[in-house]
Amino acid sequence: MTELTPLQNLWLAETIRLREEYAGPLDDLEANRLARTAGGDLPRRIQRRASWLAERDGLTAALQHWLQGARLALVLLTILAILSGAGLAFAALGQTPVNVFWALGSLLGLNLILLLSWALGLVFAGEQGAALGRLWLWLSEKLARDAKAAQLAPALLLMLQRRKLNRWALGALVNGLWFMAMLSALVLLLMLMATRRYGFVWETTLLSADTFIHVTQALGYLPSLLGFNVPSVEMIRASGDGALDIESARQAWATWLVGVLVVCGLLPRLLLALVCFWRWNRGKAALRLDLNLPGYAQLRERLMPSSERLGVSDPEPAQLHRVESQVGELPSEGALLVAIELDDQRPWPPALPKHVSNAGILDSRESRHKILEQLSRFPPARLAIACDPRRSPDRGSLALIAELARSAAETRVWLLQAPPGEALDADRLGDWHAALEQLGLRFADCAPFNWLESGHD
Known part of the structure; x- marks a missing residue:
């Protein structure tokens, strides 16, 4: 993330406030989570959120x-x-x-x-x-x-x-x-x-x-x-x-x-x-954020909540934003495999190499929140995300994949093969490929175990 002066941080926060005031709320779930993870008082969290949104949206x-x-x-x-x-x-x-x-x-x-x-x-x-x-x-x-x-x-x-x-x-x-x-x-x-x-x-x-x-x-x-x-x-x-x-x-x-x-x-x-x-x-x-302004007052519960809430409540964005790793400030090490919403018919986890850890299957809000908080503190050097391409690449899955990918130094998406006796839908698989390419993520149809273990494809 670009290094900014205190005045520029305040400036971007005010720009984001005005933008949301006239154009409606932005898709800020990940920005809010990162701001909460960074800690600090409310003005610091507001500026952290604004910096992330400004970086993502080109401001x-x-x-x-x-x-x-x-x-x-x-x-x-x-x-x-x-x-x-x-x-x-x-x-x-x-x-x-x-x-x-x-x-x-x-x-x-x-x-x-x-x-x-x-x-x-x-x-x-x-x-x-x-x-x-x-x-x-x-x-x-x-x-x-x-x-x-x-x-x-x-x-x-x-x-x-x-x-x-x-x-x-x-x-x-x-x-x-x-x-x-x-x-x-x-x-x-x-x-x-x-x-x-x-x-x-x-x-x-x-x-x-x-x-x-x-x-x-x-x-x-x-x-x-x-x-x-x-x-x-x-x-x-x-x-x-x-x-x-x-x-x-x-x-x-x-x-x-x-x-x-x-x-x-x-x-x-x-x-x-x-x-x-x-x-x-x-x-x-002496410049400070005016927390009495409506745009900032509404962020208090989201950035300093009395209770944590998970879920999708924002309108769908016009396009997906390319994923860029956000772990430059923290040391990253190790390899991790995580799966998203797999059914009971598929045996999991597979046999993993010695130095690859299994993060389980993310199938609930609690599990997603837990892994994201963990990765924000201890980002892996290599992360493989297993997905079932029989499911449609909906907005929630792609947003979760993007959040996970930003929390790792390098990421591969593993599109699992269909179970014996079934065939993958070619159009749906093409949708997955197009969505992942738009996110800027590399994907594979076979297990990326060699890459997880050694870092080489």
Whole structure:
């Protein structure tokens, strides 16, 4: 079974709950038995059950595909953010001479508007970055290329909304992408200023020179604390008439522009991304199943029953699922022969090799439950299942064969010969062959004693 993180286990449990809520109960007899055998409290058993069902129905593989798509979508959005930041830098220095406040508006205007929108949404609505989040989820689903991945996103959103973790996950995404955009703009700004000579001016029709002096000094106050230069009052006044052809003036304006970009654009996004990421990790560690939800409450009696019950109570599945051994976590050894519902006319057991054990005939609920519990604790290396092909391969028999096969490292199905004077029905025997092939089990018409004893056919 695929190794999953705690968040992914919770995610799959929520996906299975939603699936059963809208499509009806799943065929989960074996999943419930394995969850009970594994032990633990109810949340642990629910997650164990969900993991087994997800593995069987392909949801675990779909989850891995979705995560791959999500990572690829994040890479594409990061590339888009870097290109957008580069575009902002080109737009800021696209004039000759450079209007400092026009350049500053090009670099920070959209960023500050969206930052304010994000903060207001966080305080008043609790949902922010929805458009970018929906784009990321849509890209993740498209890039996953797995139809079953569509069931995963709604379950994840519902699970996170209960603990209000959406805001922090999307906040880390939004602020992280804007940080990359601002970092790209800063790097390209420095490259352009290092390779070209720019003059800086400010222009106005309505405002006075003193207004620009106060605004420039106010914007440069915090950057000056970090070591960035601020143009002097004389430089600011002189730059209103034209670009100063003085090296110190160009450097002062360039340093001021870079400092404002760092302090007002880069650092806030970095700090907010780190805070959101910290809150996301803290909330993620505290995530738990909500056992009051109807889907989980109904599982309590099945996974932690006051009395054990056996039987078939689920609707017939649309198709049989291929059998894969589930004993990888436990050591398997020895060989075992078991029979299913043989009549009294057939002598049993046959003479067995020395190292092959006989598990008897499974002809009651009690005997089936006993052998399944035994095999879940002590799985055999080789298991032979004897069946009478005169009986039809009904759903109950095939489900039992599948459960037994999953509890052994290797399995063979022995289709017994008819008693003397009788003949097997060819159509019914063909049904057995087709059903066992669909389950992915090997079968034989003669006793597999050599294989049981030595492991070789």
